[in-house]
Amino acid sequence: MASHEAHIREPLIIGKKDYHQVTEDITYPIAGKANKYWWMAFTVSFITMCWGVGCLAYTVGTGIGVWGSNKTVGWAWDITNFVWWIGIGHAGTLISAVLLLFRQKWRMSINRSAEAMTIFAVICAALFPVFHMGRVWLAYWVLPLPNQFGSLWVNFNSPLLWDVFAISTYFTVSLVFWYLGLVPDFATVRDKFARMGKPLQQKVYNILSFGWSGNARAWHRFEELSLVLAGLSTPLVLSVHTIVSMDFATSVIPGWHTTIFPPYFVAGAIFSGFAMVLTLMLIARKTLNLEDYITVNHVESMNKIIILTGSIVGVAYLTELFISWYSGVEYEQYAFLNRASGPYWWAYWSMMTCNVITPQLFWIKKVRRSFVATFIISIFVNIGMWFERFVIIVTSLHRDYLPSSWVMFHPTFVDIGIFVGTLGIFFTLFLLFCRTFPVIAMAELKSILKSSGDKYKK
Amino acid sequence: MNYTLTKNTRNILFGMMGLGVVGLIYAFVAGIEGQRIWANLLVNGLFFTFIALAGTLFVAIQYASEAGWSAGVKRVPEAMGQYLPIGGLVILIVLAGSAFHVNHIYHWMDDYLVTEKTTVQDLRTYEEGLQHHATHAEHHDAAPAAEGHGHDAPHAEATPAADHYVSEAKFPVGPEHDLYAANYEKAAATDSIANPHFDEIIAGKSGYLNKPFFFARSIIYLAIWIFFTWFFRKRSLAEDLQGDEVKHRKNMNAAGWFLVFFAVTSSTMAWDWVMSVDPHWFSTLFGWYVFAGMFVTGLTMITLISIHLKRNGYFQHINENHFHDLGKFMFGVSVFWTYLWTSQFLLIWYANIPEEVTYFQDRWENYKVLWVANLVINFIFPFLVLMSRDAKRNISFLMVAGVAIICGHWLDVYLMIMPGTVKANYGIGLLEIGMFVGFAGLFGYVTLNALTKASLVAKNHPFVDESAHHHI
Numbered sequence: 049m050a051s052h053e054a055h056i057r058e059p060l061i062i063g064k065k066d067y068h069q070v071t072e073d074i075t076y077p078i079a080g081k082a083n084k085y086w087w088m089a090f091t092v093s094f095i096t097m098c099w100g101v102g103c104l105a106y107t108v109g110t111g112i113g114v115w116g117s118n119k120t121v122g123w124a125w126d127i128t129n130f131v132w133w134i135g136i137g138h139a140g141t142l143i144s145a146v147l148l149l150f151r152q153k154w155r156m157s158i159n160r161s162a163e164a165m166t167i168f169a170v171i172c173a174a175l176f177p178v179f180h181m182g183r184v185w186l187a188y189w190v191l192p193l194p195n196q197f198g199s200l201w202v203n204f205n206s207p208l209l210w211d212v213f214a215i216s217t218y219f220t221v222s223l224v225f226w227y228l229g230l231v232p233d234f235a236t237v238r239d240k241f242a243r244m245g246k247p248l249q250q251k252v253y254n255i256l257s258f259g260w261s262g263n264a265r266a267w268h269r270f271e272e273l274s275l276v277l278a279g280l281s282t283p284l285v286l287s288v289h290t291i292v293s294m295d296f297a298t299s300v301i302p303g304w305h306t307t308i309f310p311p312y313f314v315a316g317a318i319f320s321g322f323a324m325v326l327t328l329m330l331i332a333r334k335t336l337n338l339e340d341y342i343t344v345n346h347v348e349s350m351n352k353i354i355i356l357t358g359s360i361v362g363v364a365y366l367t368e369l370f371i372s373w374y375s376g377v378e379y380e381q382y383a384f385l386n387r388a389s390g391p392y393w394w395a396y397w398s399m400m401t402c403n404v405i406t407p408q409l410f411w412i413k414k415v416r417r418s419f420v421a422t423f424i425i426s427i428f429v430n431i432g433m434w435f436e437r438f439v440i441i442v443t444s445l446h447r448d449y450l451p452s453s454w455v456m457f458h459p460t461f462v463d464i465g466i467f468v469g470t471l472g473i474f475f476t477l478f479l480l481f482c483r484t485f486p487v488i489a490m491a492e493l494k495s496i497l498k499s500s501g502d503k504y505k506k
Numbered sequence: 507m508n509y510t511l512t513k514n515t516r517n518i519l520f521g522m523m524g525l526g527v528v529g530l531i532y533a534f535v536a537g538i539e540g541q542r543i544w545a546n547l548l549v550n551g552l553f554f555t556f557i558a559l560a561g562t563l564f565v566a567i568q569y570a571s572e573a574g575w576s577a578g579v580k581r582v583p584e585a586m587g588q589y590l591p592i593g594g595l596v597i598l599i600v601l602a603g604s605a606f607h608v609n610h611i612y613h614w615m616d617d618y619l620v621t622e623k624t625t626v627q628d629l630r631t632y633e634e635g636l637q638h639h640a641t642h643a644e645h646h647d648a649a650p651a652a653e654g655h656g657h658d659a660p661h662a663e664a665t666p667a668a669d670h671y672v673s674e675a676k677f678p679v680g681p682e683h684d685l686y687a688a689n690y691e692k693a694a695a696t697d698s699i700a701n702p703h704f705d706e707i708i709a710g711k712s713g714y715l716n717k718p719f720f721f722a723r724s725i726i727y728l729a730i731w732i733f734f735t736w737f738f739r740k741r742s743l744a745e746d747l748q749g750d751e752v753k754h755r756k757n758m759n760a761a762g763w764f765l766v767f768f769a770v771t772s773s774t775m776a777w778d779w780v781m782s783v784d785p786h787w788f789s790t791l792f793g794w795y796v797f798a799g800m801f802v803t804g805l806t807m808i809t810l811i812s813i814h815l816k817r818n819g820y821f822q823h824i825n826e827n828h829f830h831d832l833g834k835f836m837f838g839v840s841v842f843w844t845y846l847w848t849s850q851f852l853l854i855w856y857a858n859i860p861e862e863v864t865y866f867q868d869r870w871e872n873y874k875v876l877w878v879a880n881l882v883i884n885f886i887f888p889f890l891v892l893m894s895r896d897a898k899r900n901i902s903f904l905m906v907a908g909v910a911i912i913c914g915h916w917l918d919v920y921l922m923i924m925p926g927t928v929k930a931n932y933g934i935g936l937l938e939i940g941m942f943v944g945f946a947g948l949f950g951y952v953t954l955n956a957l958t959k960a961s962l963v964a965k966n967h968p969f970v971d972e973s974a975h976h977h978i
Contacts, residue, residue: 306790307849307853307854308794311845367793375861
């Protein structure tokens with residue numbers, strides 16, 4: 049069938065690939081040996097992870113008093129990190145579900161690794177509320193279990209409980225969706241190992257692919273299930289950060305209680321998620337030789353999403369600021385005055401600079417098509433989005449309704465250690481993923497080769 | 507091929523406009539309170555301007571996102587935008603009416619409310635004016651009820667008719683005011699006293715809510731939206747005659763600028779024209795909530811007009827695949843609107859802060875049926891009707907859901923405006939229905955007339971081939 053794709057669209061796969069070459073390129077990191085850069089990165093990540101685990105152990109052994117949180121600032125780094133990681137976990141499902149609905153073919157080169165990041169980020173995120181409970185071994189109390197288990201019946205009116213349901217559902221569906229997509233690709237890896245004459249690896253990948261046969265019935269069911277999961281994931285991806293925002297917005301704390309929070313948190317989550325995907329993929333495309341699959345065209349499309357979500361976040365910041373004045377409520381007005389000019393002014397202005405100003409540079413075509421500029425800006429966005437959560441949580445709490453309770457928050461080495469440790473966990477898992485899983489959805493990508501591959505485009 | 511506005515269609519549209527005139531005449535004859543007529547004018551002014559604006563927004567989004575499928579229908583939203591100047595004029599008339607105190611829709615425009623010090627003479631004059639308005643309104647309101655048109659104002663008898671005029675005023679009544687009243691009698695006419703009508707909250711907002719700035723903003727919004735509408739259409743039509751990528755690229759660039767401008771003004775416009783009707787109330791989400799309603803209404807209007815064209819033998823290149831996409835948009839954005847509705851309501855209800863919750867309290871107490879109907883018509887109905895793939899590919903289903911969405915979102919705008927302007931003295935009678943139908947006729951006429959002036963197919967559009975072969 050001749051393709052009717054418009055001539056002004058850029059190809060999504062370059063380097064004159066055919067089907068076989070796609071398989072070869074993408075299974076290469078799995079079949080080959082790791083280079084020294086991989087080992088260096090892995091060592092650093094693994095040590096960091098161990099340091100974080102140590103800090104977690106120290107927290108459990110001593111009590112959460114070892115954190116910098118205090119009576120006034122009851123939520124601080126822990127919840128900041130939780131929201132930051134959950135936000136990063138939004139890009140994967142957005143790319144695989146929402147962009148699927150919008151028929152954005154460029155998502156096929158990045159969805160696999162973005163979904164993996166989702167899973168790893170949610171794991172990192174979940175650590176914080178769990179360890180903030182203090183007695184980690186009683187974590188199952190968050191579930192609505194009958195009192196015979198020794199727990200208390202949960203409060204269904206609390207958004208914190210909604211979080212438990214939203215995040216666990218999101219994690220489960222994301223994991224299933226991710227794994228489902230992997231099934232045919234695992235079979236491809238299996239066949240590759242069969243050709244290479246490596247029976248052990250062949251066997252492992254055969255089990256992972258559930259003995260995928262690739263017949264028409266299997267493909268039919270695969271596609272049916274993909275659609276169902278995509279449909280389920282779309283409301284889920286919106287619900288997670290909506291409910292996280294409600295942890296704050298249902299309260300009566302100035303700076304927390306504001307109606308724009310749900311959509312603004314979702315936009316911010318996608319914004320930070322895309323930034324993290326860009327940070328990682330720009331490294332991965334170099335080290336894994338994926339330049340023909342993650343092209344400047346892909347980066348440009350992702351940067352456009354960064355502009356969109358970054359601008360939404362920017363409009364939300366300004367709306368909050370304006371309405372706090374417009375409301376005429378002195379507490380609201382003070383909360384925002386304190387953010388911008390109080391003792392945490394540097395956090396507020398770091399957030400404004402990183403999140404509102406830097407992504408606007410992507411309006412310039414040269415910048416959004418530059419790998420180096422994109423990489424730098426993506427780091428800025430990661431930092432800015434961390435500060436956003438810090439600003440919302442700490443600056444709203446540290447000066448509450450009772451001026452005699454006003455304090456500052458100072459992180460301890462344990463706070464910092466756990467946060468850095470989660471970065472270690474994240475990168476360790478991602479590096480292992482790169483070496484064992486096909487980082488690009490081969491089966492899907494091959495379906496657009498003849499319409500969007502440069503070999504087949506006029 | 508160009509669209510021809512047949513005599514039949516034209517007569518229907520003129521008939522609709524006629525019904526609008528009849529509704530208006532009826533309102534005068536039946537003595538319906540002026541404020542209610544003005545409020546209706548504003549509801550329809552806003553509603554149809556929103557639809558036209560959503561047309562231009564749709565065009566801009568298609569350019570910016572390089573969407574292919576929609577190239578075949580793009581002449582419809584382009585034509586819808588042509589209504590913007592007329593809709594804008596209607597809004598400006600209502601705003602001007604408030605500025606000259608012909609109506610009290612934007613009652614923060616009453617300078618007396620933000621004057622801290624006054625003289626006894628000025629106060630006396632002001633309060634006589636209020637009394638006059640109050641009795642005037644009472645007189646008018648009693649008339650239709652006596653003539654047996656009670657359905658026009660179902661709640662009129664329950665609440666004092668002049669309620670809304672006095673709501674912001676503080677009449678010195680009751681024992682604690684005796685001293686005040688005594689002084690009031692004794693004082694010389696020129697004595698300076700504290701203004702009992704001074705509204706601290708509105709005064710606090712006067713840096714933003716003041717007439718010069720307000721009108722400047724309103725005119726800038728409309729002028730720039732109209733400019734972009736014109737710009738997109740001009741390049742698009744020129745492309746029909748001479749196809750090169752330059753015009754397409756120009757529109758793509760313009761789309762970026764428009765979207766930036768729209769991102770800011772869609773919110774500020776909603777604060778100015780809609781939220782300031784209840785000047786004490788505020789909600790950070792409000793601008794996006796208005797936007798979601800506007801967007802889904804605009805998408806629905808695009809669908810309905812495309813169905814009209816398809817049914818009359820035009821739009822050969824548009825098939826169920828395109829309708830499927832339009833249906834997905836109607837479904838998806840309806841859910842998005844509900845999401846924002848819920849976010850705003852849930853958070854205000856949950857926190858239960860008096861200055862915020864009053865907004866929903868007014869609606870719950872006086873507008874209960876319509877308030878619930880808003881959710882049923884705009885969420886539950888399209889959600890169920892458009893859920894399945896087959897429904898989205900079926901013109902009849904799309905029409906049923908589409909008509910519901912259009913009426914439902916008119917009701918949504920109605921619920922934004924009425925409680926703040928006429929309190930409980932509302933109704934949905936010949937006036938409301940007539941004016942809604944009348945404006946719909948006017949909008950339809952302007953849009954369809956614009957469609958006759960250009961080819962229905964954007965011939966040299968780079969994505970027109972993709973659109974013609976669109977298959978999902």
